[in-house]
Amino acid sequence: MTLLSIDWFFIIEKVLLISVVLVLSLVVAMYSTWGERKVAAWIQDRLGPNRAGPMGLLQPLADGGKLFFKEEIIPTNSSRFLFILGPSIAMMVACMTSAVIPWGDTLVIAGRPVSLQIADVNIGILFIFGVVSMGVYGIMIGGWASNNKFSLLASVRAASQIISYELPMGLALIALLMLTGSLSLKDIVEQQRHSLWNVCYQPLGFFIFLVCAFAECNRAPFDLPEAENELNGGYHLEYSSMKLGFFLFAEYINMFISSALIATMYFGGYAFPYMDSLGLDPNVVTILGFVALFIKTLCFIFFFMWVRWTVPRFRYDQLMRLGWKVMIPLALANMLITGALILARQH
Amino acid sequence: MLTVLLILIPFIAGLISFGLKGSGPKVLGIISSLATVVIAIGTWCTFRTTPDSLDFVADWIPQLGSQFRVGLDGMGVMLCLLTAVAFLLIFITIYSRDYEKPGSFYGLMLLAQAGLMGVFTAYDALLFYIFWELALIPVYFLCSLWGGEKRIAVTFKFFIYTFLGSLLMMVGIIYLYFQTQDHSFSWAAFSSLPLGPEKQKWLFWLFFVAFAIKMPVFPFHTWQPDTYEQSPTPVTMILSGLMVKMGLFGLIRWCLLLVPQGVGMWSDVAIVLCIIGIIYASAIAMVQNDIKRLIAYSSIAHIGLMCAAIFADNEQSLQGVLIQMFNHGINIIGLWIIVDVIQQRLGVKNMDQLGGMARKAPRMAIFFVIISLANIGLPLTNGFIGEFLMLSGLFEYNHWFMAFAGLGIILSAVYTLGMIQKVIFGESNELTETTTDLQPGEALALSLIVIMILVLGVYPKPMLDLVSSTTEVFNKVF
Amino acid sequence: MPVQYYIFLSIALFCIGVMGVLMRRNAIIIFMCIELMLNAVNLLMVSFSKMWADAGRVDAGSAQLFVFFIMVVAAAEVAVGLAIITMVYRNTHSVDINILNRLKN
Amino acid sequence: MYTDTVFLSATTTPFSYFPIVLQLVAALGFVGITMLATHFLGPKRKTSDKLINFESGIEQKGNARQPVAIKYFLTAILFVLFDVEVIFFYPYAVNFRELGWEGFVAVLMFVGFFLCGFIYITKKGALKWED
């Protein structure tokens, strides 16, 4: 169907895919909150949410509904426009990162190949990097707009933390890039499909990336920006209703996306062992691949939660020291060693 | 080598003098200037026999085609002689005076002498320019440090005027340099340039303004009376007796021969300017009461005549100018010595307060009268022959010009005689009663001057012979 | 898209930047306008790079290299500039350049 | 039709970014609608006490927008510098196989300078948070 020389099937297909991905990430985020509480309860030997629905499964819906119907409070001292802009940016950013992640290989529907990736751009990693670094604006603007000393301090802390950990993250990715020679996430996955997963070549890089991902998501043990015992709840102290919800959701979506990203870059993405030698229909393999990716992602989400309830929070100076004085040199060393090894093998 | 010595002796003596104290500089000054006079006479003698041996060439800036090229022709010998003699006279006159910081004073004087010698001997345009500036700076410092009350502003004006002029000259020099075949600054290369009339037309002004400011020719003269008045008298002597000759010398050597057609095109304008200057200066001199300013204006008038004669473009007038350059130098220095004596004794410069000095200082009066008459150009004094030649040359060029210039001579007689009348004769007053006659140094200097005046007035042949070589060069050009 | 579009867009951005520098009084806004100018240049540089690459120049990538350097230098300028503005703010509690006329008299 | 599809899905043309634009529109729509919804859905019972800033229950003192510790600015500035240096590694990493050992040595030099700067700021105490 071509009208005005535009391929309308393509657009419909993409719109559908985007809707699915967005809904999926929202649902995953919602149920991450539930999961988190369950994991916490399990680790701390408690019960966790169990009233709303079986095993408290409806709890996230109840929370969401509650947030919608809460009163919207915008403090008089705050900057109104920025106050609303902050959480919006946070949410926007969270929604955008999923665009370049290959959720699966190509399906063939009615003879037409349909890629399970919203956009396969050749600079996928850079795209994610760029979008994620916008997230800092959401927090910064939110904290500033609140005109609250705690919020401001928290947002400044958050900004410093996020940008500090962006450096080793970028360096870790460079090592990966040397290995793969491409910034396209699809290419990276395809390479892992036929060989070992990248984590085997890049254990240190993976570790650095993981730590940085924790810091980027403001997850424990790096959740200084919302350290409730010193900052009253951090940068979203003044927020209520869905604006608070956005900040919280954005955090969980980010966690989901980071997990998916780690899985994609270091653990083969939708590729799983022997996927090409099972002799199954390509469509089935693709769906299995998607499931594989999803499982890997869930594992990482669980890992995130596990760490949160295991490792105590860093002090701020420790956090910055770790970021600058340990992670950056480590990442640099990783990059150089990777480069040297690859070159040595080449000759 | 003699030529180089002319520059080197005062230069080195000047540098040494900065380190001396007490009467050391004075003695050094006398010795050095005596030596210079001897060398200058030596060059004269050499010039009569082997003129080529006076040339000296050394590499300086080969990339620019500039050399340390000095040499002397008749005019150069004469002016070097004048410079050497003038400095000797000055040093003799001021031997009995005490200046503050004598080391610096004599040092600067001697450096100025070195600069002047350089200007008169340089045969390389760049070298000429450098000496031209070098002569200026010590004089500037001398005026500003030892001058009168308003010295700073006045000498500043003088400096900026002359500096501007010389920069314009530099533009001209650089332009000519690029016209030469082998990119050379030598005088020979410059003077053999085939320049079209169009170029000469404006090149003339670049050079002429520089020289006109130095001489000074109307309307570039405004710095001069103030500067003469404010400067210490020895410096005034240098300015009026020698530095003025730099302008005339430059005009002859570096303008007339390089851009003859330009000179021809503008000679009427230049002569008119000169004549305006003559009349104007004479008129002011007539109503002047300040004796220093009177002599300053009279100098403008005389220089105006010389300048006009240069532009008259014929051998006679040129010969007159050359002779008159020497004579005017001697005469004007004599006049300044007298004025200095009066000022030293009485502390006034206003002629109304003077009078009847002949009675108290008869020797001075005699010298004053003789020198003044020479300045007017009375026959049998040295001024006569030069002025006669110049006027007849001008007459040959244009009758009317000669008439107006002659008017200047008459006016000069009027104010000079008036000056003698007011200063020497007439009733003496309380102030002039206190005066004393000449001291030995002053008397020696003045008698040397008077001897020269009379000798050259009666027997000018040696001088005419000396300058004939220069005038011959011009015969070839025109 | 034809390169003209990019040229017009970049020039427009650049002019906005220049206008901002000339008309605004807040040091930080001026600074931002300067950054806008630099980014307009970057955009134009990259589009010219594409243009010459399409025209068959093999070394057209050097323009993109140039952009990298512009970004680096801009970053260095940001570092220095922010430090200066912070310093001025600490001393005067203002970043309005109008109060900075002590040197005029 | 085939050419159009290829055109739209090729990774090197600007049109491969088209789905991202779509996603941006979708995200914008979602955020906007939710914001509006929560605005209209929630109750509005504003009191002046409710609208002042919360500072642990005590009365607010002064404006919150005061200069914060210079350390944070410093971190930001250092980030800008080092991040840009990191950017330089990207083009290298893409091409480093072609550049071989020669390029590697050059990058080692670059890393050397990077480390010089790094050690310098460390020694200067720019990263010292424990006062």
Added chain:
Amino acid sequence: MNALISTALSGVVLMFVGLFVRNKQHIKFFAIAAIIIAFIANLAQYPSVQLGGYVMYGMIEVTKFGVLFNAVALGTTLLYFLLSGSEFEKMGEHVADYFALIFFILAGISLAASFSNLLMLFLAIEIMSIPQYILAGADKKSLKSNEASLKYFLMGSFSTGILLMGITLIYGAAGSFEIAALGLGAESVHPLALCGIILMVFALAFKVSAVPFHFWTPDVYDGSPTVFTAFMSTVVKAGGFVAFLRMFHTSFAGGSISHHWTLILSLITAGTLVLGNFSAVFQQSVKRMLAYSSIAQAGFMLFAVVSLNSMGSQGIILYSAAYSIATIGVFAVLMKLKDYTFEGFNGLARKEPLLAGAVAVFLFSLAGIPVTAGFFAKYFVLSAAILNGRLLWLVVLAVLCAAISVYYYFRVIIAMYFKTGEPEVEQTSGGFKAALVLAIALVLVLGLFPNLLLCWL
């Protein structure tokens, strides 16, 4: 190339010296040693480029001219360190950092002397500029210094933006960044290239503070700590001129293209001369007078660019040397005085004859009086313009302006020598005096034998 590497490395080393050397008076010696090494390293490259330029990746071309100019820049900086090195110690704790910044500026200058690619031009200009913004604001507590720094920074980066736009437009027209291969000298000039060239003229005029882009200069030079003004207004400015000269003489000299910009540039030159000189006349502070005089001198250096011949490059070398030595010297003495007005110099000759003599010689040189280096500097740039043939009006204007410049330079001399007063002068060390004598000797030697420098070209 050697100069570039050695200065850049020295900068890094100096940074670390500051971390490890406790006594800040010792840092100066490291800096002096480093600059001597850089000087020697630079000269060591001379034999290899004597016959032809040494090209590196199409980015840098080291030529005789570049090496010689680097030698001048490094030499004058050495002199500057010798004369004013101890003033750094009064600027606070970060002495080594200031030295390091100076070395980075020098790296920029040496790049400016030998770039062969527009990218390197841009980098050179920036490496020269950015440390200056910091140096201008080195006196953190002084509001004047703050203001100078901010103003310089804003104006400097603004002009950088304009420069970049120029470069981009030229690239759009020519498709190359190599200055030798731009090939714009054809019969018709691409409109993009024309705009680009004009923008570049403006931006570079900005960097070298030519009228009408000079307005930042007096304020910045006045507000900056004097010790850094001395450097910024001399060596760095000369570096800007070299970049200017190299760019325009290599790329935009040929064919019809030069007609387009020489007219603009000659107007700029005329404006710079006139405005710089006339403004300098009315200043009361010597420091500010020197700031305006640096604008005026920039006018003379612009001659070298606008006249488009080899005399110009000789002139710029000599002018850089003469102007830098003299100005650095005057500033060095100025810093020893308490009072920066003309009256502050009253009677200096009586109290400190050496200082006064030195200042007098330096001012003579700045005014272009013979036997000082400044004379030949002016001589060469004027020659370049006269050789060009079409710029005689500019030459005459320049001569008039030079006469005006005597006025304000001599005001200092008059104050020192002809007026009485009790100037407050700091005690000067023997080393300072020796350096001053060295500077005087350099000025005079170059004034007598300019070919000692130019024979290398």
